[in-house]
Amino acid sequence: MGARLMAIEITAPVSCNSCGGQIEDAICGGCKSLQPPGQLDHFARLGLERDFAIDGQALERAYFAAQRRFHPDRFAGRGAKEKTFSLQHATLINEAYETLREPLPRARYLLELEGRPLPGEDGKTIADPALLMEAMEWREALEETAPADLPALKAKLDAELATVEGELALAFAGHDLAGATNQALRLSYLSKLGSELRRKAAPRIAVP
């Protein structure tokens, strides 16, 4: 895992920030000092292929491996410069992990990388009439469902979410960006519905 991370990290011969020697890794082979983080997309930062379909466990392994290498706790005894670099690394690794962990932000991010950011997601701006109709039906179903029947509705919604994720994976795999955008919007309102459903099923206990 580590070796792959390094290969992507460094694209051209670079001099070590501390000893000036040539480096091939985020940690200098000569003086062992940490280099500043490079410009990488979230997938490359974690050594993953750029794809919507990712294995959740592989993502966690990659995340832990990266934090194990770069987290500030690993540099507690080092100088201020390396501490700052490690903080920057760890911050970017967390950002990558947070973005890729859940399907919706992952889809949104992939579309951004493709130069096609997802349009407004507040539910009012759904342009596709079929999508709009579907969203309204779900909403009505949620409002009219008695508390006792919420688990059944949740099961139905979960199944729908799984289907949408599958569709998204297919769309990204076939580089069908219009289709991916459409499914991402579906995922967006279905996720929102899901959190409303959870709130209705188990009222949030106020944390003092």
Place this chain on the structure above:
Amino acid sequence: MLLDIYEPGETPLPHAGDSDRAAVGIDLGTTNSLVAVSVNGRPEILRDALGDGIVPSVVAYLEGDDEPVVGRVATRILEREPELVVASVKRLMGRGTGDVASLGGHLAQKIRDDGQGGMVRLDVGGRIVSPVEVSGEILRTLRQRAEMVLGKTVDQAVITVPAYFDDAARTATRDAARLAGIEVLRLVNEPTAAALAYGLDQAAEGLYAIYDLGGGTFDVSLLKLEKGVFQVLATGGDAALGGDDFDRALAEHLIGERGGGIAAGDVKPVLAAARRAKEALTDADATTIDLDIGGRATRHTVTRAGFNALIAPLVGRTIAAARAVLQDAGVGAGELSGVVLVGGSTRVPLVRGEVTALFGREPLSDIDPDEVVALGAALQAEALTIGSDTLLLDVVPLSLGLETMGGLIEKVIPRNTPIPVSRAQDFTTYQDGQTAMAIHVVQGEREMVDQNRSLARFVLAGIPAMVAGAARIRVTFTVDADGLLTVSAREALTGVEARVEVKPTYGLTDDEMTGMLRASLENARSDVVTRLLAEARVDGRRLILALDAALASDGELLSVGERAGIEDAKAALETAMTGDDREAVVAATEALEAAGRPFAERRMDRNIRRALSGVDVSRLESRLQAG
């Protein structure tokens, strides 16, 4: 010190023990504090000569003495002269006067509002101190204990904080360490430290709940462990709920049962009796409490069931918070691999029962719940100084945001986001020609600004005049691995940069810190010898005060000669106390004690006779049984 970083599995054998410096773990608690050190992965609490590992988090500021007194001795002074003593100062860390309105007890009377905002100040017998200084004194004492036991310089530490501590409180803790000459290697959340102490990082993978009920705070955290990586998934709790509230609930019940109210000064012995009863009910099904207050003696029986009923609402609050944390993380109680109990209050059977019921399993509790956090902190201190495979990945405990129009909050970093983290949000002007923007940083989960913690306010000035909505002000929140927040703002669109770093509203200014650091250096003679001398003087002073009071009330029990003997011994002690010889003070104290002993015995006899006169035989019997 230069350290090499090794890949997992390649870590060389630690070489601790050959250095003349040591890094320790410190549990800076609301009620009690402890210090521990770990060598070769085996952590140990550092104890005084009597084997006592606990330093009560109590600081006494005596008139005329530069050096405050910390720990058990200060606790004794608290009973006699509460106005000179600060306890539970952790509740005030990073708090403003507005935050402490609901605070009860002796702390409330000491709080001074200087009208300038900022962290509260305490008036302790005329001396104005900040909570940071008081905590610094506790840390200094722990440091001295560690140096004395280890025979090494101790200037680095891992200090634990409640997972629920907000940014201001974390910053205040760091500042306190600076005052004590301690470099903080890392602020570690208490539950995480507890999990480390149980070695969960070595053995177990899976999800763990850490239920930590201390004297004054409650925390519950959900940790995910995988291959030596600790990830805090979610955290919650109540910064003002603990075992002391159990004592209070029982004390209120007792006072109600007695009837007729109680003087403010008599609350403390009732609380103490309630605490003893609570502890007794850990093993017993019932216990009796005798109160002799304001000249009226009453006897009370408390069953465990009765006590449980009194504290059930409090325990219920902790269970509700634990449920909320599970819900936050989207985890069912059945998915957990284990539950860890931390904090002395988890000895209460109802707490254990409710926790077992909630999580559906027996919690881990074989390490002393009072010591477990300090032990884990020591392990982490060792890990950070010599390298280790264990990694702690924390989250933001409470959402961080900005005040927007109408007192609403715009969240910039939601709670439970992994740290370190940096997030930016863009804002704009709402009036034509607006050249400045007030930025108000808040922390909390509520919708309105006034329901959350105000962390900082600052003004971004120098925005070029533009039409409303044209400027783009990017506010960036950065939280480091310790959970400390920095906020900066700049106007991006015109290329004009105005950048401000923020200090927390309830933190200390740089000037204040500099002044306090200077003062602490000037007091650098605070070595172990002066500390011991100060404690000896305090003991002597207490004896003189007690004896003076006794002479005033029962002096006629002594002959002129006897009285002169006591007065001589007293004068000798007073003389010794003005000098710097601790041995002389201790010897003179013992001599005065010896001289006063016959007097004390006679007083006791007389008091017993007084108590018995006018008591009929049946009451006498019941009272003897009571004794």
